[in-house]
Amino acid sequence: MKLIGNYLSPFARRVAISLNELGIAHEMENVMVSKNPEAVSGHNPLIRIPTLILDDGEVLVESFAILDAIDEMAGAEKALVPASGADRRRILKITAIALGTMDKTQWAAYEVTFHPAEKVHQPWIDKNENQACGGLAYLNELVEKAGDGWLGRTDNISQADISAVVAFSFARKIRPNLGVEKRFPALAAFAERCEARETFRKAPVPG
Numbered sequence: 001m002k003l004i005g006n007y008l009s010p011f012a013r014r015v016a017i018s019l020n021e022l023g024i025a026h027e028m029e030n031v032m033v034s035k036n037p038e039a040v041s042g043h044n045p046l047i048r049i050p051t052l053i054l055d056d057g058e059v060l061v062e063s064f065a066i067l068d069a070i071d072e073m074a075g076a077e078k079a080l081v082p083a084s085g086a087d088r089r090r091i092l093k094i095t096a097i098a099l100g101t102m103d104k105t106q107w108a109a110y111e112v113t114f115h116p117a118e119k120v121h122q123p124w125i126d127k128n129e130n131q132a133c134g135g136l137a138y139l140n141e142l143v144e145k146a147g148d149g150w151l152g153r154t155d156n157i158s159q160a161d162i163s164a165v166v167a168f169s170f171a172r173k174i175r176p177n178l179g180v181e182k183r184f185p186a187l188a189a190f191a192e193r194c195e196a197r198e199t200f201r202k203a204p205v206p207g
């Protein structure tokens, strides 16, 4: 299968890391949508990444839907989100907060990327950054409670851990003004632990 995206995109990166954790072989087609929309437009009408092309040509879009599909392909034993019950709800909630954190971080960055300087609205950036920090604070507190364990209280890494770390590493990279390492030290340490895994190192945030 082929993943269209890039590792700066937290949405594409969480899919790539999840594929690695699930042991699903894939090839990465490195695409920056803003520079090369044609690489995506033929597959995804929204012209967004991640877009996953399966070996039989079927195309999957939207990271949450892709993650759900690859969990199903890997089977219940390996799946990164449990199939049912309180464990599933807990992990989906943490994952949703991590995903919202990615959204808010990206929107703060897009305000500058897609507007000329005189049209940038600083209160909108502040609002989004504040919400992103709310998400990171929640995740930081969970890490403190989890101690040496995983965020969703699972035996092995789950989607909650992957998405939380990807959200943190993305915010650290594209909003250096927020100083997230100092503000959320437990999450920073947890991210360092996860980023050292081979599955994360194979999908590195670009330098």
Ligand SMILES: N[C@@H](CCC(=O)N[C@@H](CS)C(=O)NCC(=O)O)C(=O)O
Pocket: 008, 009, 010, 011, 033, 034, 047, 048, 049, 050, 061, 062, 063, 064, 106
């Ligand atoms: N909710 C989507 C968000 C995907 C997304 O926003 N991707 C960005 C890259 S980080 C993109 O393709 N942006 C291009 C655009 O929306 O014009 C997901 O989780 O897959």
